[in-house]
Amino acid sequence: MKHLAIAAALLAATAVATPFASAQDAIDDSPATGSLQVWIGGAEGEKLPAFLADFEAANPDLTVEVTQIPSDQFDTKLLTAIAAGTVPDLVRLYSQSQAGLMATGAFAEVPAGLVDPDAFFSNTYNTNVKNGVAYGVPWDAYATIFQYRKDLAEKAGVSVPKTWDELKTFAAAMKAQGVEWPISLDVGYDIYNAQGLNEFVHQNGGSFIAADGSAWTINSPENVAALEYWASLITEGYASADGPKFLDTVPWFTSGQIAAKDNGPWLEQWLVEANGADWVKDHLATAQVPAGPAGSFSALGSGSIAVLKDAKNPDAAWKLARYLTTPETQIAWYKAFGSLPAVKAAWDDPAIASNPLLDAEREALQTAVDIPQVSTWPQVGTYMGQQMELVARGQASAQDVLDDVQSFAEGVGLGN
Amino acid sequence: MTKPHPALTALLYGLLTIGAVIALLPFAWVLFGAFKTQAEIMSAPGAWLPRSFANLDNFVTLFSERRFGRYMINSLIVSAATVITNVLFATMAGYALAKLEFPGQKMVFGCVLAAMMVPYIALFVPQFFIVVQMGLVNTLTAVVLPMAVMPIGVFIMRQFANSVPDELLEAARLDGAGEFAIFFKIFLPLVGPAIATVAIITFLNSWNYFLWPLIVAQNQDTYTLPVGLAVASQAAKSTDYGLLLAGAIVVLLPVLILFLFLQKYFVQGIAGTGIK
Known part of the structure; x- marks a missing residue:
């Protein structure tokens, strides 16, 4: 926490100069190209590279580089990177701590039409909305x-x-x-x-x-x-x-x-x-x-995907965000890793619907309250x-x- | 001195043994845990000993799937470079501060002392900015640079150099030896124990350093062991304790081996500086 406070203090000084986020142009359907840097905390980073094989096959001219970061130091590392301007393109955020990161103003607005806000549990979507603008898309969700x-x-x-x-x-x-x-x-x-x-x-x-x-x-x-x-x-x-x-x-x-x-x-x-x-x-x-x-x-907990304003390849980053939040990918990720989908339609898949222990979970997610x-x-x-x-x-x-x-x-x- | 009563000696040894066992228990738990599966560790009430010491799965996973080989090489490079630069520069600086006279000598030594008192975390963000400006982000050079000369090393060498008699150096000077010859041929052989102390302290510091290597690294190819250990042991919504404990053993082993060989200097270093 101490490290975080120092990084945040320094950031506050630099953030003032940052202008308002400019609205992104719509993201087209052409394959993504170039190289894409992804930072992700915790164990997901271990599983994600193999999971992205399909996405990479569909975007042959793109190289995705996933860096796994110790989750308890993720915020410190990202804040330092934001302060120094050495940010990746796409990061995964946790609802418990993302408000502090979003307060830096370092995240890009979700491009119009990229995702359908109604496709997600509304509370998970709202976690990413500041003053009516969304700065991230929900990826996974859980409720106690x-x-x-x-x-x-x-x-x-x-x-x-x-x-x-x-x-x-x-x-x-x-x-x-x-x-x-x-x-x-x-x-x-x-x-x-x-x-x-x-x-x-x-x-x-x-x-x-x-x-x-x-x-x-x-x-x-x-x-x-x-x-x-x-x-x-x-x-x-x-x-x-x-x-x-x-x-x-x-x-x-x-x-x-x-x-x-x-x-x-x-x-x-x-x-x-x-x-x-x-x-x-x-x-x-x-x-x-x-x-x-x-x-x-x-109690609601959720994770989101966000793209940095200073990302070098925002086009590819948003395309990956869109890919990860389709119902099909969401259910595949549940099977690969166990993260419950933030997209409502994915819950109809038998993999989830057939587990009676998750019935209560699905119902709880409709009303779960965020911190x-x-x-x-x-x-x-x-x-x-x-x-x-x-x-x-x-x-x-x-x-x-x-x-x-x-x-x-x-x-x-x-x-x- | 009279010999203590045998019963008293036995009692003393008994108590010391109990103390030693208690102190070693947590380490034993780590060692045993390294051979357990996650289910064994999570089960209630749990057992002290693993089902089989032949279960090396955790170690195999670390090196085959979690890139521990890469992290180990990075850590060795970083630690070796840190020890070499510190020993070289700290002995030179210590020699200069103790044995040479130059204007501002006291002030330079004052700066070294002041630098020891600044918590490293206060320098953290500025150091990162410097590294970024130098274009060194994501290199092992950037990991080593801020640690290349640690003030504590300069301080130890300067204190130790004070105890080297001036007469020896004077004699060499009269015999026509230059400053470098005096430094390498006369001074260095006399300060062996201090060099060992500096080497050990800097090795431990750089080997265990976590936050800075993590911040500097932009991908996992430049992670060092402590950083690698932190990511390798993370499992979905929990921790893979088997991997964590096996990883801890891997990180600990070089330090343990070093300790066995250099025990004398470890004790000397801690007693002489009050720093672990």
Whole structure:
């Protein structure tokens, strides 16, 4: 984070001089040529080069060079490159951090007619829209869903909880059956705590930020009540303030130490890796996250593809972006890598439609809520996550903590 | 000195052994993990020992699919170049600062000390701009350049050079030796331990350096081992721990071998400078 802050500070100085993005000309259907530089974080970079064989065959005069970058340093590297003008053509962004990158003004406007905005889950598309202009196209999408041990639920004689009240009934029955912590919540996990709270806040009709993004609304009465409910799951003994953290979820879930968690769809894959597909079939079920007074809302995560304004080969970059977001490519990428498509039509493919564990996922994506897409969210969310722990441990009231986070957020502002 | 009671000696050895085992446990876990599959590592409650030490899949994957051979060569080039330039320039600068008199000598030494106190991250972006202006982006030269003379090396050599008696150098001068002859024939053989210390410190620094090589590299052909390790171990929405741990062993091995041979100098270097 420290590195990021320094790179960002320097960037702020250079970004001022950058003029407005000029609208790109429409991208034609002729084959792309030249060389194309792609930067991508994480494991996708390992799989992407082979996956692009078809695209390269269709564009024989194009060379695509994919560079895989450690994902936790991706933003630092890209910010430094933007500051120095040594950018690649196309990058892959994560919804958790892309607001800070987009605030640099280094990204090109999506050319008119390149993609159909309605083809994507609308929330994933909106992640890329600033002041009515799109600076990226969604590539993959996921929403958290309620994942639970159906064998334990059966033993306890409870069905899947659909509301906040039912969640506590569910937890109490599980507890009576000897499950130590029926529900798992993220507590000691900084910004992810806040991302988790964001679900509860929307379920209660609140939001951390005003609808038009003009002000922080962190200590609204709805949010305070949501945090109180969240913390009550811990103080009433249904969830632990001490774990499990991240990958510990797998052994805790397997041993029945926890029985349910709002988690991303990858939990299924983790459990398959650890316990085998048969175990998963017998033990895991998924559902919509329990609804609060305002409904069931889960946390959205998505990834986008964006092209840099200083790209040397924007034409080829946009052609690749268009290729990667066709339903056919989206489903092929799901099969190759496991990333769930951001394009709605791709979900009709049997590869996804036939997996009952993903039914809840598809439904959740319609309404899943994004984190506030402002560049200061990492600071605010991290601080909020740390302060939430005080409420979880009964050391402060929800009202006091959110008042404090609100004034912290006002101090930090909304970024640019 | 009386010999301590045998029981006391036994107790002492017992306690030290326990301490050593505790200190080694995490390393043992890394070593064992390198031979495990992802399922073995993720399974609950998990086992200490891998099912088979003959399972070299993680190592094979690193070198055959994840380009570890390339990263290893890059790292060796970078580290070798860094050690050579640092030893050469730091001994020269240390000699000049300790044994020659020239105007501004104190100020130059002050600058060296000041440079030691600037956190490297503050120089990071300006250094990258310079490298870009020089057209060196994506070269190993750019990885080495900012590390070619580390102030800490100059400082160590200067302190050590102070302890070389002036009389020896004077005698050589009276015998008609030039400055270069004095430096290479008289001074260098006397500062062997300091050279070893500088070499070890710069080797460790350059071998482990992560952020700068990552920023300078524009594609994976110029990645060094630590950067390569960070990307090689990433799996979909999680980490491939088997690869990560096997990679950690690969990165650690040269340092471990170096340590076994140069243990004496490691200890001397740390004791003499207070820097690990």
